[in-house]
Amino acid sequence: MSVILARALTAAAFAPFGEVLETAGPPDKIINRGLCGRWHDRAGLEFGSTGRAGISVFRATPRALPMTLDMVERHPEGSQAFLPMSEHPFLVVVAPDADGVPGTPLAFLTDGAQGVNYARGTWHGVLTPLNGPGLFAVVDRIGEGANLEEHWFDTPHTVRLP
Amino acid sequence: MSVILARALTAAAFAPFGEVLETAGPPDKIINRGLCGRWHDRAGLEFGSTGRAGISVFRATPRALPMTLDMVERHPEGSQAFLPMSEHPFLVVVAPDADGVPGTPLAFLTDGAQGVNYARGTWHGVLTPLNGPGLFAVVDRIGEGANLEEHWFDTPHTVRLP
Numbered sequence: 234m235s236v237i238l239a240r241a242l243t244a245a246a247f248a249p250f251g252e253v254l255e256t257a258g259p260p261d262k263i264i265n266r267g268l269c270g271r272w273h274d275r276a277g278l279e280f281g282s283t284g285r286a287g288i289s290v291f292r293a294t295p296r297a298l299p300m301t302l303d304m305v306e307r308h309p310e311g312s313q314a315f316l317p318m319s320e321h322p323f324l325v326v327v328a329p330d331a332d333g334v335p336g337t338p339l340a341f342l343t344d345g346a347q348g349v350n351y352a353r354g355t356w357h358g359v360l361t362p363l364n365g366p367g368l369f370a371v372v373d374r375i376g377e378g379a380n381l382e383e384h385w386f387d388t389p390h391t392v393r394l395p
Numbered sequence: 396m397s398v399i400l401a402r403a404l405t406a407a408a409f410a411p412f413g414e415v416l417e418t419a420g421p422p423d424k425i426i427n428r429g430l431c432g433r434w435h436d437r438a439g440l441e442f443g444s445t446g447r448a449g450i451s452v453f454r455a456t457p458r459a460l461p462m463t464l465d466m467v468e469r470h471p472e473g474s475q476a477f478l479p480m481s482e483h484p485f486l487v488v489v490a491p492d493a494d495g496v497p498g499t500p501l502a503f504l505t506d507g508a509q510g511v512n513y514a515r516g517t518w519h520g521v522l523t524p525l526n527g528p529g530l531f532a533v534v535d536r537i538g539e540g541a542n543l544e545e546h547w548f549d550t551p552h553t554v555r556l557p
Binding site for chain 1: 416417418422426427430431432433434435436437438440442447448449450451452453454455456476478479480481482508510512521522528529530532533534537
């Protein structure tokens with residue numbers, strides 16, 4: 234069983250997999266007479282030719298580290314954004330594609346003020362809060378057709394903090 | 396100056412203006428082998444014929460009640476969802492349309508686990524957190540063309556708790 238260390242999530246490290254949704258750097262616009270900064274249009278959203286955008290709410294059971302990672306999944310028809318509705322860090326697992334199966338996964342820990350958008354077709358772990366209430370808004374593709382591919386590892390990984 | 400009392404936000408009271416995004420009632424689906432509930436596709440999203448969905452991050456300065464409400468705005472070309480990235484209640488102000496101008500506003504206080512989606516063209520107040528960090532994910536229309544109409548009240552209102 235290989236060990237995967239969960240590192241701090243950064244936009245640079247996450248770039249091959251999608252976008253970190255956060256207020257890093259100056260805002261793109263200041264609105265509401267100076268009272269609000271807008272970090273504008275930060276996600277690469279895709280919903281395919283037969284889908285559309287939707288907002289769902291997920292409530293997931295919190296997990297604890299170290300944790301066994303036995304599968305990842307991907308959505309071939311669209312992107313998927315996990316937007317935390319709390320200030321707790323959560324675990325983000327992604328993996329590069331290697332000829333149709335996931336390569337070695339990477340794990341990241343958010344800083345409590347970050348969401349993520351997984352690019353279309355990106356291997357990723359399921360929603361993994363580490364604290365209650367485990368509440369997230371999710372922006373993903375609504376539409377007919379298969380949009381979920383799961384990959385179970387022959388040998389599970391262990392994800393832990395460094 | 397008229398007084399508007401901020402009431403608890405409920406889906407029923409908010410229905411004329413859009414949707415409350417929350418985990419009320421049983422989930423529509425249980426996913427991730429029982430570890431996650433999905434309240435599916437809960438927002439009436441519209442982005443017009445020339446727009447598309449985008450996710451932005453807003454960070455707004457917290458306000459305090461009682462508060463002066465001197466304007467509301469609307470987006471004629473699309474819906475707008477405010478998804479809190481904290482567990483703090485925030486203030487939601489909406490107004491019915493009365494021949495092209497806002498009627499008497501209504502004010503709601505979220506319960507700390509609710510987001511809102513304003514239906515296309517709905518008069519609403521600007522993003523109004525009552526606590527730091529004032530961080531929200533916003534799903535709204537990205538596109539060219541005018542999509543903001545502001546209305547300033549001749550006589551401002553005061554919003555306060557009951």
